[in-house]
Structures are given as structure tokens and as C-alpha cells.
Amino acid sequence: MTTPPRVRFAPSPTGYLHIGGARTALFNWLWARRMGGRFILRIEDTDRERSTRQAVDAILEGLRWLGLDWDEGPDVGGPHPPYFQTQRLELYRAHAEQLIREKKAFACYCTREELDVQRKAAEAAKVQFRYPGTCREKPYDPSRPHVIRFRVPDTGETGWDDLVKGRISTPHETLQDEVILRGDGVPLYNFGAVVDDITMEINLVGRGDDHVNNTARQILMYEALGYPVPTFAHFPMILGADKTRLSKRHGATSVTAYRDMGYLPQAVVNYLVRLGWSHGDQEIFTLEELIRVFDMKDVGETAGVFNPEKMAWVNHEWLKKLSDEELARRALPYFQAAGLPAQDDAKLRHVCAVARERASTFGAYVEQFRYFYAPPVFDPKAKTKFLTAETRPVLQEIRDGVAALAALDTAPLEKLFQGAAEKRGVGLGKIAQPVRVALTGGTASPGMYDVVQILGREETLARLDAAIGAIAG
RNA sequence: GGCCCGUUAGUCUAGCGGUUAGGACGUCGGCCUCUCACGCCGAAAACAUGGGUUCAAUUCCCGUACGGGUCACCA
Numbered sequence: 300m301t302t303p304p305r306v307r308f309a310p311s312p313t314g315y316l317h318i319g320g321a322r323t324a325l326f327n328w329l330w331a332r333r334m335g336g337r338f339i340l341r342i343e344d345t346d347r348e349r350s351t352r353q354a355v356d357a358i359l360e361g362l363r364w365l366g367l368d369w370d371e372g373p374d375v376g377g378p379h380p381p382y383f384q385t386q387r388l389e390l391y392r393a394h395a396e397q398l399i400r401e402k403k404a405f406a407c408y409c410t411r412e413e414l415d416v417q418r419k420a421a422e423a424a425k426v427q428f429r430y431p432g433t434c435r436e437k438p439y440d441p442s443r444p445h446v447i448r449f450r451v452p453d454t455g456e457t458g459w460d461d462l463v464k465g466r467i468s469t470p471h472e473t474l475q476d477e478v479i480l481r482g483d484g485v486p487l488y489n490f491g492a493v494v495d496d497i498t499m500e501i502n503l504v505g506r507g508d509d510h511v512n513n514t515a516r517q518i519l520m521y522e523a524l525g526y527p528v529p530t531f532a533h534f535p536m537i538l539g540a541d542k543t544r545l546s547k548r549h550g551a552t553s554v555t556a557y558r559d560m561g562y563l564p565q566a567v568v569n570y571l572v573r574l575g576w577s578h579g580d581q582e583i584f585t586l587e588e589l590i591r592v593f594d595m596k597d598v599g600e601t602a603g604v605f606n607p608e609k610m611a612w613v614n615h616e617w618l619k620k621l622s623d624e625e626l627a628r629r630a631l632p633y634f635q636a637a638g639l640p641a642q643d644d645a646k647l648r649h650v651c652a653v654a655r656e657r658a659s660t661f662g663a664y665v666e667q668f669r670y671f672y673a674p675p676v677f678d679p680k681a682k683t684k685f686l687t688a689e690t691r692p693v694l695q696e697i698r699d700g701v702a703a704l705a706a707l708d709t710a711p712l713e714k715l716f717q718g719a720a721e722k723r724g725v726g727l728g729k730i731a732q733p734v735r736v737a738l739t740g741g742t743a744s745p746g747m748y749d750v751v752q753i754l755g756r757e758e759t760l761a762r763l764d765a766a767i768g769a770i771a772g
Numbered sequence: 773g774g775c776c777c778g779u780u781a782g783u784c785u786a787g788c789g790g791u792u793a794g795g796a797c798g799u800c801g802g803c804c805u806c807u808c809a810c811g812c813c814g815a816a817a818a819c820a821u822g823g824g825u826u827c828a829a830u831u832c833c834c835g836u837a838c839g840g841g842u843c844a845c846c847a
Contacts, residue, residue: 311847346846411845418844427774427843446845464777473775473843481845488847511776512842535778535840542839570784573796577785580795599785602840606783609797619810656810667808716806731806743808 304336312354315553316361329593340372391486406445407434447480457515462532469515561661566614615659633661639672653745675740690733698763737766
């Protein structure tokens, strides 16, 4: 392709932007950016029953959060407005009328009831229902209730060279004279998409695998309308762990849900791009790198299972790259959303610094380190094992030592803990573990000096006193 | 069921006729160590299956099995 690609993402606003849609958008966006083309966003809202304004907003929000901006579409306009299908009805009507004049489409007066009867009969006879062409030759009478059907050739086949899947073709016998305009004049998907892709000058259609079976019919429509057929690229589906198409029952599937769990947009993009595409042995990619190396031809052809563990790992890699300041700034809203009194200060930066190597999402930060902002919740087993009459003197010694320190710098703290260990001829663990349980409630935490420094002298002493008191009682 | 598409370890993938079949997540073991984590080192783990074609098939062709998609006045 020598002309720059004009690609599009055309979601129907019936819910949030989900993982699969996000990846489709991403592949298209990357290709447009790589090739110096245009990325067009079009809202396919012809299903009025299910389309909502909130869903439109949610999808735009999801795309923006991922960093996928559009060159033409809602909010930004462009040379081929409007970008909502329900505002383009005259266009579909005009193109349908052209087809009717040229006998490539016709009005069908069959009622749904009549069709249902035929469909049931076919089902009973165990044969594939196919519109029998009842109204093919009837004269056009706009005054009667009707739909417009596209006339499909009875024989032959239509194929194309798919950019990712290679040659695919469909025999016409498996197609039928499908409805392109409903009784109320609203187009059906295949026709609306074709008319829009023609008028918006889309020359590369990249979409999910689930549209493979629509492609031959659409190509027939391009040809009937007299326009060049675009290149098609069908991306493999994303599946759940049970290998069925990814859906809500597999867990979180909306991209904003991942934002809310504390994933970074660049990590979500990074994970999604690697699901069905690869480049050497590299796993971590910035958007800039992707724009340089992404190629639709490298997209694989096999469906892939969405793997939350790997996505968490990717997110962790990204988190580790952030500066302390950036990390804290981004983590803050999550602590606040959990009702914890965190602020963008030195304490938060210290908390994030120790969390960085220990948790892979901001959601996990809050979960694992809430004791820095709230009273510790004691693990019963840890309490029984480490907060005992035997460890009480240790807690007391550390408590008094911390109280006596001029400042909670690492060196004096180290000296305090090691002194207590040496005095007893035991390892540092014998000292640190009881203190750890007293301060954090559990047996796993960042290093003790960090914990003491983050909690501060007052809170450290209070927690040690409480633990000592609990043992006495 | 018809049609379309697919099949390399549990998962994501590299491979494009001759490789010790490479990398990553996860798993397991070790080192480090105040616990956890990080990091480092190491290990187990794959070409669905049967026929062809070929001197030679993971790689090309056909069948089978399995999986997915799709069969609306939804998109």
C-alpha cells in the first residue's frame, strides 16, 4: 500500500470499552501512526435498543485513558461528518436507492411472521434457512411496508487476501439476500459499515475475527456500489481461560476496570499488543517503540487466552520504571479511594518506594500496605507465635531504643536491632519478626528500618506499647 | 448442523525443509536475606493425530480429532 492508510475503529455503544475492542483499536491506531495514516473513530449506534450515550462516553474515556487519540470522529470532527451512524441515515437511504435503481437491491414485503414460519419449517426439515427470493422480482412500491434486501449472486464465490489470515473465500450459496435497510430506514450493520467506510474513504479495515463471515457480503456491496474494495485484516479473538470468547464471566473485561484496579495505561497497551503480536524476544514496549515496529502483517492468526498473571507482571515492570515522585503521585488516588489518609508527601513516597518491588498494581499497594495508614490487622497465627512472654523483652528493648534515638536514620536503627540480637546471641530474625508482627500485624513486610521510618516514632512506639500491653494482659 | 478460521510447554509466542525447537509469564529448586518481595543462577515443561510429498518434515498437501467464529429487520 503506497497511500497512507485510513483506518477506523467503529464500536457500537452498548457497553464499556472492553479488552477485545481496545486491542482492535490499538492495532488500528498503531498502524495509522506507523504509516502516517489517519485513525477514524465512528460510533455504530444503529441498534437503538441497546445504544446509550453513557456507553459512548465510556468508550471515549477508555480510548483516551489508553492514549489512543483519533484524528477524525466524535468531539474532533473531520472531513466526513457526522461520526454517529444514526445521524447518517440519508446517506444509507441514497446508496440503497442507487442499488434499487440498478436492480442490485430490492424491496421485500415479507413480514417477520412469514419469515419466521419459513425459518421454523427449515429448522424442522434440518436444512439451512435461506431467504428464497420471494420479492426479488416484485416492483418497488415505497408505500407498502418493506425492508430493502441486497441481491446476492446465486453462484460463484467471493474472496480476498486478508492481511493477517491470507486468502479466504466464501461461496455465494452460503450467503443470502440479506436485509440492508430496516423497515424504519435504519441500516443493518453490513450495509451501514460499508457505506460509511466508502464515504469516509477507509482503505484498510482491521477488526476482530468474528467479522470474517461478513467480509464477502461486504465486498459484494462495495462492488455493487461501484467502489474499490479496501484491504481487510482480521485479528484473532481473545479468549478466557476456558478457551471460550472472553466475557464478563471471566472477570474484569473493561479497560476502565483495570484502571480502577491500579494498572497503568501503558501496561495495558503493552500487554494487549503482545497478545497476538510479537517482535523478537522483547516483552516491554513503549507506545513510541510500538509505533516504530508494529506491523499488521506480524499479527498472529491464532486466538489467544487472556492471562491476568502476565498482565500483572507487565504492569509491575512499568511500575518499576516510574520515579519515586511519579509513583507516589499516581498511587495517591488509590489510597484515597480506599479511605486511607494518604497525602502526596515524603511518607507516601517512602511507602511507594518499598511497595515498588513488592506489589504489581496500585490496588495491591493499598491492600498490602494499608497498615501504614491504618491500625494493623493481626494475623492470629503470627500473633500467637511472635507476640509471647518470651519476645516481650525484645519488644520492650526495641521500644525503648526507638524512644531514645535522636533520629530514625537507618544506621542507628540497624545498630539498635543488631545490638539486641548480638546481646542474645541470636540472629536478626529473632528480633525483627516479633517487632514486625507488632508493627504490621503479619510476618511479611518491607525491611524493619523502613517500616519504623515510615510509621514514625510516635506510631511505632504506640504499636509496640499496644503489643507489649496485649501480651501482659 | 452448514460455512469460515485455527492447532509449538498450563499461558503468550519465535520458527518460515536440515535447530541441542529460542524467549516471556507461571511453576519448582538454589543463592541473596530481619520476613516478604526484588535481583541473580538453575530445572521441569511443547510441535494434536494419521497419511502423503521430499534425501530430509514442527515447517508443504490431504484426511481425522479438537477448539473458535458465524449463520437476525444485533453489531
